[in-house]
Amino acid sequence: xxxxxxxxxxxxxxxxxxxxxxxxxxxxxxxxxxxxxxxxxxxxxxxxxxxxxxxxxxxxxxxxxxxxxxxxxxxxxxxxxxxxxxxxxxxxxxxxxxxxxxxxxxxxxxxxxxxxxxxxxxxxxxxxxxxxxxxxxxxxxxxxxxxxxxxxxxxxxxxxxxxxxxxxxxxxxxxxxxxxxxxxxxxxxxxxxxxxxxxxxxxxxxxxxxxxxxxxxxxxxxxxxxxxxxxxxxxxxxxxxxxxxxxxxxxxxxxxxxxxxxxxxxxxxxxxxxxxxxxxxxxxxxxxxxxxxxxxxxxxxxxxxxxxxxxxxxxxxxxxxxxxxxxxxxxxxxxxxxxxxxxxxxxxxxxxxxxxxxxxxxxxxxxxxxxxxxxxxxxxxxxxxxxxxxxxxxxxxxxxxxxxxxxxxxxxxxxxxxxxxxxxxxxxxxxxxxxxxxxxxxxxxxxxxxxxxxxxxxxxxxxxxxxxxxxxxxxxxxxxxxxxxxxxxxxxxxxxxxxxxxxxxxxxxxxxxxxxxxxxxxxxxxxxxxxxxxxxxxxxxxxxxxxxxxxxxxxxxxxxxxxxxxxxxxxxxxxxxxxxxxxxxxxxxxxxxxxxxxxxxxxxxxxxxxxxxxxxxxxxxxxxxxxxxxxxxxxxxxxxxxxxxxxxxxxxxxxxxxxxxxxxxxxxxxxxxxxxx
Numbered sequence: 243x244x245x246x247x248x249x250x251x252x253x254x255x256x257x258x259x260x261x262x263x264x265x266x267x268x269x270x271x272x273x274x275x276x277x278x279x280x281x282x283x284x285x286x287x288x289x290x291x292x293x294x295x296x297x298x299x300x301x302x303x304x305x306x307x308x309x310x311x312x313x314x315x316x317x318x319x320x321x322x323x324x325x326x327x328x329x330x331x332x333x334x335x336x337x338x339x340x341x342x343x344x345x346x347x348x349x350x351x352x353x354x355x356x357x358x359x360x361x362x363x364x365x366x367x368x369x370x371x372x373x374x375x376x377x378x379x380x381x382x383x384x385x386x387x388x389x390x391x392x393x394x395x396x397x398x399x400x401x402x403x404x405x406x407x408x409x410x411x412x413x414x415x416x417x418x419x420x421x422x423x424x425x426x427x428x429x430x431x432x433x434x435x436x437x438x439x440x441x442x443x444x445x446x447x448x449x450x451x452x453x454x455x456x457x458x459x460x461x462x463x464x465x466x467x468x469x470x471x472x473x474x475x476x477x478x479x480x481x482x483x484x485x486x487x488x489x490x491x492x493x494x495x496x497x498x499x500x501x502x503x504x505x506x507x508x509x510x511x512x513x514x515x516x517x518x519x520x521x522x523x524x525x526x527x528x529x530x531x532x533x534x535x536x537x538x539x540x541x542x543x544x545x546x547x548x549x550x551x552x553x554x555x556x557x558x559x560x561x562x563x564x565x566x567x568x569x570x571x572x573x574x575x576x577x578x579x580x581x582x583x584x585x586x587x588x589x590x591x592x593x594x595x596x597x598x599x600x601x602x603x604x605x606x607x608x609x610x611x612x613x614x615x616x617x618x619x620x621x622x623x624x625x626x627x628x629x630x631x632x633x634x635x636x637x638x639x640x641x642x643x644x645x646x647x648x649x650x651x652x653x654x655x656x657x658x659x660x661x662x663x664x665x666x667x668x669x670x671x672x673x674x675x676x677x678x679x680x681x682x683x684x685x686x687x688x689x690x691x692x693x694x695x696x697x698x699x700x701x702x703x704x705x706x707x708x709x710x711x712x713x714x715x716x717x718x719x720x721x722x723x724x725x726x727x728x729x730x731x732x733x734x735x736x737x738x739x740x741x742x743x744x745x746x747x748x749x750x751x752x753x754x755x756x757x758x759x760x761x762x763x764x765x766x767x768x769x770x771x772x773x774x775x776x777x778x779x780x781x782x783x784x785x786x787x788x789x790x791x792x793x794x795x796x797x798x799x800x801x802x803x804x805x806x807x808x809x810x811x812x813x814x815x816x817x818x819x820x821x822x823x824x825x826x827x828x829x830x831x832x833x834x835x836x837x838x839x840x841x842x843x844x845x846x847x848x849x850x851x852x853x854x855x856x857x858x859x860x861x862x863x864x865x866x867x868x869x870x871x872x873x874x875x876x877x878x879x880x881x882x883x884x885x886x887x888x889x890x891x892x893x894x895x896x897x898x899x900x901x902x903x904x905x906x907x908x909x910x911x912x913x914x915x916x917x918x919x
Contacts, residue, residue: 245272245409252405262394263402271409274402275434278453278872279386285354285370286384286442292328299366300354300382302326302374305333310342324353324366331357332365350374352381370397379404384440403438410435416904417456418897421888427452430904437873451881454874458885459892460905461871464912466893469520475648477518478623480541482510486573490540493572494533497681502530505674509538509652512672513624519650524659525676526844527810528683531654532562534676535626536569538652543578543604547623550606552613552641554629556583556756557763561784562628563607570605578604582611585760613640621646627653656810657803658844660852663876677845685842686809686819690797690835696824699793700741703773706791707745711817712766713773713791716808718799720751720777729795735775745772752779778804780811787815797823802834802851806844852876 243251249269250260260269268274285300294301303324310320320341322333333353335341345351355369370380379385379400388396413431415422422429428436428448436449487506491498498506505523512519525531539549551566553559563581570576580603582594591611597603601620606612622645642649653671664673679685691699703713715738717731735749748771750762759779765771767786774780778800792812797805805823813819823835837850874881899906 243271243406243409245270245275245412247271249274249402252402254405255402259394259398259402262391265391266389266394271406275406275410275438277388277399278437279396280389281387282440282446283354283385283387284443285381288352288382290328291324291326291331294331294357294364296358296364297356298354299357300352301331301366302382303331303351303353304348305345305351306347308342308345308347310339324351332363333369333371334360334365334367336368338368345371354381354385379439384442384446386438400438407435414904416902417459418892418902421459421891425455425884425888427455430456450873454871454878454881455885455888456905457871457874458882459889460908461912462886462889463892463899463905464909466889467899467909468913470893472520473517475518476516477648477650478547479516480513480545480547480623480650482514482541483544486540486544487537489573490537490569494569498533499530499676499678499680501525501674501676501678502534505534505676506537508672508674509534510541513538513541513650518648519652520671521651521674522653522655522664522671523674523676524655524657524664526658526679527656527807528679528814529656529676530680531628531656531676532565533569534674535628535652535654536566539566539605539624539626540570540575542624542650543575545623546601546604547621548598548601548604548606548619549624549626550608550612550619550622550641550644551626551628553607553609556585556609556760557767557784558628559583559607559609566605566607575604578602580604580606582606582608582617584609584611585757613644617644619644622649625649625651627651629654629656656807658806658848660845660849660876663848663852675845677843684813684818686792686813686821688809688821688823688838688842690823690825690831690839693824693827696793696795696822699822703791703793704742707742707772710769710788711791712769712771712786712789714780714789714793714808714811715773715775716780716792716794717775717777718796720753731775731777734795738773738775742773746770747772748774749776750774750779751777778808780808784811785814786811789814790817790819792819792821793824794821795824796826797835798825798829798832802837802847802854803844805834805838806847809838 247270249255249263249271250257252271255263263269263274266277268277283298285298287300288302289299291301291303301324303326305322305324307321307323310318312318318337318339320335320338322345324331324333350373351371352374353366353369353371355366357364357366360367372379372381380397386396386400388399390396411431413434416430417427430452433449433452436445437453440446440449509519509521512521523531523534535551542549551562553562559581560583563579567576567579570579580594580597582591582598586594594603595617598606599618599620625641625645627641642651706713715734717729717734719730721730721732731749731751735747739747748762748766750759754762762771763784766774767784769788789812792809794800794805794808809821812821823838825831825835834854837847841847876882899909
């Protein structure tokens, strides 16, 4: 048996057990070894019976009075008395009749479990028990707990892992020796053994540090190599025209923030080069990313070249087209704007495609329609990806392939990302951060209220609607299921219609067709709807100046970053916005909801979300998969700095990745996933 052997080669793993392992995406010995625990129970401290206190405990004992019996309703009870030189304790197992015949009096055992008061007597209930002479898997040690599936427990996974201990020794070192020594890392094989079978907390921490270091190192190295490859590409040089930039800014109806000016200047410097720009403009809700992108595109179209802005939804593309048309009109450049989305009629699509192919259309805005195979672009020099995490790698690359040479790439993200996460995930990108809000923009007031208080909001909402203001009511789910609570969009829609019979109530959710979804949203934009009941489909995108009120039901079901994005949909006009976070009456208000009451800073909130819930909470499940950080904690700043420095050393010293097969395979995969070009 070797690392690539199928799991059925492991003693005790037959076809039925293999099916269960396959559910966990484990089909080989290597995949089993890399299936890491999700948490650990510490049973490593052996306690004398006389010193037991309520809670997890391990004792070293001999057994007496072993017996079993059936109770009412078929329940089986196995009991034994465990003794050491300090005293005795009762052991109880429920519905495990085999225990009575498998346990032996007078034999030394390790027993681990929870010492607790049950039925007016202290005992250890359903404990793990193993012979002292055997290598303990479930007792007298730090015991790993794995993500499980029905029919396959952590005990079975540990038992199977115990069969492949010799194969763990086959792992060759995957990092350069000098890096392992410099950062005082334990060898890979030892780390893989200790992540599953640590003897104490120090061994577990050493294993986590070694494996976490390599996770971050691999990701950063992939980004560094992408950046090196990017420098070998050539792009069209876009020269800065100071007079044009000044004319544009003078015609704006608002004043640029210092952050916007800084980001725009960084973009101009990037594009005035023979190498392609690869920059992420990361800004909070309403921080003014669009005008930054337009000013970047302005220099491109001034030189007779094309800009393509790809948005994730048709409504957002339509809004961008309207905004950009208005911004360019004072300079007489509005006729260069072209919109291409799927819902256009056949004739409109044909005319748009012809205008794009001929070069008449210079500032092209669209959705996935921009990456259709039959669409030709005359001279694409700048690709702008809005809400870039909503597009897959292949979609982003397909847009770039429309250019005759490598285009400059500007990515926009309205999800504030903690600096540690941004540096790790986007190491190959240059990052501009827009932390300032546009001058005059008022902060959104946020109130955390209980469900019973929400019932008293009727008058407040009525008053706002009477004053020509609009209201969002957001629900965590579309329909009732066994895992969702009562606040579903379908049910809430009916209740809201009854509660506000004088007003027009709309409904939008993910199960509607694109046409119906767009129609509902357009009616809300056109103020044909007063109150819109919705799910999180409204999280990103459109500006509706008259929308001042956001009510989020069962707000404890949402992530912190998601709640911040949702409340950013209101207060975008001349009236202040307010967001009510409604929590269920039986739920204690946690730190996430409290933080939203006191902070409007998306970057600050993202840092808190990272600490509370991990990277997936910040950037969605798809990017969490890209990160694939199962051990490393992105809050461990020291580890990230060390891994980044090690990756830079690897690149600057020209070390050969081919020498490290495991590392090379992982880095190659990550390069494809993280490379935005």
